Amino acid sequence: MKLPPEHPQSDDPDMVCKLHKSTYGLKQSPRAWYAKLSSILEKFGFQRSSADSSLFVRDGLVGKVIVLIYVDDLIVTGDNAEEIHFLKLTLQNKLAIKDLGRLKYFLGIELANSHEGFFLNQRKYILDLLKDSDLIDSKHARTPLDSKLQLSTHSEAFFDITKYQRLVGKLIYLTITRLDISYVVSIVSQFMHAPTLAHMQIVKRILRYLKGSICRGLLMTKNDSTAIMGYTDADWAGNSLDRKSTTGFCTFVGGNLVTWRSKKQTVVARSNAEAEYRAMASTACELIWLKSLLLDLGFPSNEPMSMFCDNQAAMHIASNPVFHERTKHIEVDCHYVRAQVQSKIITTYYTHSHDQLADIFTKSLPTVPFLCIMSKLGSRDPLDLA
Template sequence: MTDELHALEQNKTWSLVQQPPGKRVVGSRWIYKIKFKYDGSIERHKARLVARGFTQTFRVNYKETFAHMAKMNLVRVLLSVVVNYGWPLYQMDVKNSFLHEVLQEEVYLQPPPGSNGLKDNMMCKLHKAIYGLKQSSRARYAKLNSVLEKARFVRSNVDSSLFVKTGTNGKLVVLIYMDYLIITGDNAVEIEALKRSLHQKFSIKYLGRLKYFLGIEMATSSNGLFLHQCKYVLDLLQEVNMLDCKHAITHVDCKLRLNIEGEAMYDVSYYQRLVGKLIYLTITCPDITYAVSLVSQFMHSPIVDHLHIVKRILRYLKGSIGQGIIMRNNKSATISGYTDEDWAGNALDRKSTTGYCTFVGGNLVTWKSKKQQVIARFSAEAEYRAMAATTCELI
């Protein structure tokens, strides 16, 4: 807490003033968390001051919001390109990244516990954004965008979190995901120059080569890059007390018949949390995508039978913990895709399910299994809808 308050004061985040009449004050609180290394060991304990942004009112306390979250499909595409071209991958963490952009709105914050404002009944008039405010993400992105554009980076039209710089000295790529920056390119000198430039603008922690990224472990070898979520699976199995369960060979029973009538679940949030974690697990486990798409259709009103399907998926994961995706250097940049559908395969509403997977440079980068929105009256219609979805993904 002392380090966090020191950083806030050093950055001149606020000034203590008397509360103006008629102005709403946003509450504040402390959040404590533990940051882990890629091997599961504790890196450090951290305290962060967060504003209670849920009390803000649209068009009164803020006007626009924005969250720059790189799509995981784009991350896998970038990794495939990097492996095929032999580029290095570096990761950087922007410390207190919300504290670098000046707020456009007038916001007053309740002084946090431990500050001097509590003694004199003063309020904090915010000059810069902090975590929790509705407009913080937009302010942070605006600052990062301006810095990268001054360095002659061009923002991608496909994803606003991707910046590319092409010049006579080579190509540099920067991908933004929350507080993290992934930097790669074909010129080591330009990469080092970019690191020094970012250090002058922000307080940045250099994390070295990319090994652990948002719960995804990346192992580099002579065969390529291997992506997996072993620790994530083990933590999930431990949470549901299934570490010692008997593993299943398949993730779905081939004779499964979906049903919407049965004993309702007492704790719906428990089912929703499990399915949500399984959805995140499909980032590196395309083999469970179809099964997860089935159980995610009953998020609002699950029954006990649906929970049994979820546990069948967990038992399958118990026997496939070490599986993942491998990115090989195929010395190719070819884009290809495959698609299929099952006509009227859903026994409940007779809708078809679209399935596709796409490859960049010979490596699997995107996949999806999703029920179509309308009922196809013949198989050719379902095929065309599946091909249209795959074509959009390829483009």
Template sequence: MDVKNAFLYEDLQEEVYMQLPPGSSQANDGMVCRLHKAIYRLKQYPRAWYAKLSYMLEATSFIRSNIDSPLFIRKGLDGLLVVLIYVDDIIITGENEIEIEALKQSLNHIFAIKDLGRLKYFLYIEMATSQKGLFINQRKYVMDLLIEAELLNCKLAAIPLDSKLKLDIDGEFINNLSHYQRLVGKLIYLTITQLDITYVMSLVSQFMHAPSVKHLLIAKRILSYLKGSIARGILMKNNHFTQINGYMDSDWAGNLIDRKSTTGYFTFVGGNLVTWKSKKTASYCTEAEYCAMTLTTSELICLKGLLSDLGLFSITSMSMMCDNQAAMHIVVNPVFHERTK
């Protein structure tokens, strides 16, 4: 659902004044007017809009999630009802169609809302449902990016990054810095569904301030790889269990420029891949593995809290997979905790 003119509904709590628009009879007399409602380009309007919408939802027995503030949940005799907010776009799902329609009607009485029907396209993410499950990808987003970068007819790349490539800070720097930053920024958004480019995106993102021609070629190679895997995505199935698993790993001084380590993890919920991350850290060897376990543990706790808010309580404990014996010895021995950060 889309809220029309969402930022014009909010009542301002602060005192905000503005100059009179040109053409007013008192515009040249130094007069100003006080705003009672938010207008566009006002820095208070996103917060004011969220406060008004959340107050309306909480007044209808919705509870805000402790893990994700844009998520509102209502549990009742008629089943679960979930509302997810992104600025002026709202996703509504639940177990009872009548409850969903009733919520739409109540929202339409307060705001001007356009019902876009069943969820198929949201924030450049395409979603398709079938008997196999929910499939999400970003095919249209990749096509638009290939057209913008003029690489629609480029050759396909089998892998996003050459395994023998040695990154460095030498080479000819590009003149159009904003072009590289805009291209890499759009590629980062593709890591929502293309987890196989997460690591290489963490590499090219490190040179946003001073990219060279070599770094630009890597970014274009990523696009060439995405062209060959444009139909790929993530399939989420109903496996009838909510077991949470996490896998993590870290290399040892893998970055040849500053000799720092790279940490990566991904998590599964009910056998479905849900989150992943690749990040460079300042730690080394065992400390890097230990920090990776810390990041993965935080992610697992957040996922467990999110499932608890949705009423999905698992009696089995979460599991985290690590292959570093020294880091595991630190975790299980409380005496070592005084010697770690």
């Protein structure tokens, strides 16, 4: 590390400093802090989750305690208040911590508790984003992306690349609760290195859409079920620039939406069935991860997980144990889904295209089907319900 200014030897280019203690701001600090905190938790009986290294679980004599870590911010929950209180006292004796009470705000995510369940949104984060981009008084849009828009590379280059990257980076973080912008954010994030004016116009369209849906968030209803299911879809050759397909999926636990993704596939698919099959492989990995996470939380399940797909050809490839001419060119890692289907860990079901909830993550939809799918996924706007 460099010596601080005004130090008597700060002008010596050959001076080398040995670090005895990691200081705030260095790249080693988060790793050192995590090592110290995890060692304290493990000393008091916590087990690190194999599915998520930031999740720690302890099964006590009178209850379960769960700790979720994000750098130096912690969420503590459990089914016994005394166990939670004892953990807080233990941490206070070891570290300088501050108890902020019941969870209401965490890393830009607001949480409201009601008789229906938990409602998650990022209202304040959106307001700050609109103020920073000078669009707080702009006219709002009904959808985040025009359903008839065609991407082009012939637009003029945008002059301020840093501004574009900063806005898109904030929008990526916003997709934690705003599944409605996942697809369009995945599009604009593909041009971070060389954005054009047309790409910046799409970013502004997203912000104007957020202006009209500031309070929209995700409702988690109370449910005793831990059944895992997922919807998977792909838009074959949907990208007009390189003809790569887009993978989209969403997963549910107990009827509540928990994860979703919209991502361009890394290779060009030779058929619609191949594109859908690759999307099924990605969804299968997500379902297996969710199952292992629930196991670490103390909710084991031997029931097959459900996967809904609207392409029967891809489903046949997944259930057919014989490799044939149509599947020779598909990478081995894509056949991961076939192993899960054959071992009865995942069961595939056909769903009609108009019932495909993952459709919103693969293409831009008109207003009516867009809002319909949003409602089915549990995305709510309290202003619409008032």
